[in-house]
Amino acid sequence: MDTQARTRRFEPLLSPAKGLSRRLTADEQGQALYETALVLFLFLVMMIGIVMFGPLVYTRLAVDAASYDCVTSAVEAVSSENQGYYQGRVAASRTLQGFRLNPSRTTVHIWTNGSWGRGARMVCQVSYDLRLSGLPGVALFFPGSDAVIDSQTALAVETFKSQW
Amino acid sequence: MKTQAKTKKRRKFPGEQGQVLFQTALFLPLLFILIGLVVDGGLMFANYRRAQVAADTAAHAASHCVSREVFYTSNQVVLAWEQAVYNAHDYGSYNSHGQVIIQRIVVGPNWVRVEGEALLPTVFMRFVGIPELRVRVAGEAYPAYGIDYEWQ
Numbered sequence: 001m002d003t004q005a006r007t008r009r010f011e012p013l014l015s016p017a018k019g020l021s022r023r024l025t026a027d028e029q030g031q032a033l034y035e036t037a038l039v040l041f042l043f044l045v046m047m048i049g050i051v052m053f054g055p056l057v058y059t060r061l062a063v064d065a066a067s068y069d070c071v072t073s074a075v076e077a078v079s080s081e082n083q084g085y086y087q088g089r090v091a092a093s094r095t096l097q098g099f100r101l102n103p104s105r106t107t108v109h110i111w112t113n114g115s116w117g118r119g120a121r122m123v124c125q126v127s128y129d130l131r132l133s134g135l136p137g138v139a140l141f142f143p144g145s146d147a148v149i150d151s152q153t154a155l156a157v158e159t160f161k162s163q164w
Numbered sequence: 165m166k167t168q169a170k171t172k173k174r175r176k177f178p179g180e181q182g183q184v185l186f187q188t189a190l191f192l193p194l195l196f197i198l199i200g201l202v203v204d205g206g207l208m209f210a211n212y213r214r215a216q217v218a219a220d221t222a223a224h225a226a227s228h229c230v231s232r233e234v235f236y237t238s239n240q241v242v243l244a245w246e247q248a249v250y251n252a253h254d255y256g257s258y259n260s261h262g263q264v265i266i267q268r269i270v271v272g273p274n275w276v277r278v279e280g281e282a283l284l285p286t287v288f289m290r291f292v293g294i295p296e297l298r299v300r301v302a303g304e305a306y307p308a309y310g311i312d313y314e315w316q
Binding site for chain 1: 183184185195199202203207217229230255
């Protein structure tokens, strides 16, 4: 055995740190696994972001539809302000139920600009408390992601009640 | 000779380190494009629905403007043009938060049609020079006259 071969053979024993370092850099086993783990973290954050985005858009569509239905029902009451408010609340609640959203997380505000009367502007605001933190992984990567989504729609109180 | 070629090959392909990173860098732009389309598509659809609500309410508000004079004298339901146009603009801009430009209001004898253009802002597509998309929206409504009280 020549000197070089002997040195190579006993290198780990002579210098453990040097041997380990060489083994780590030379051995490529598990390299892909290591890199995948790095990349997977980025993908995970992106995927959770997309998972969060779906309910956000869905709820916004639902809340928009609810405020529109609320105001179109509320303005149909031509003889009583309270009747209009009642109709509006019921319509908003039914619309949200149709979207499979929880009406107990909803706040409906209906008001009239100035005094109530035919042709007066009536505004309906529907707010929904969206709890995104219940989705898997969202609370971990996006803390404080719960949001209130609201929509406001205005319409004039019917001058004469429509026939429908 | 053989050793030289081997060394050259090794220099060209030094190892398998960074393979996944390389592949990720290759496919990451594609993934970003897909995510961008998903996000922009969702947001644009939500904004389009809002614009449609604005057009519908504009037409609805315009349809309230029945000319009483014409009705009392001839028993016909005819819209008062000026008031109908004013109402359509007023409610259209209020409900769209300025995202709908009302372009045309056609008032017929007993119907009203509001046409407009919705400006749908983008998030990711603005990086490729598309800051917003313009989509046409239209709403129609029909006036009613004669029902004065509930349960009538």
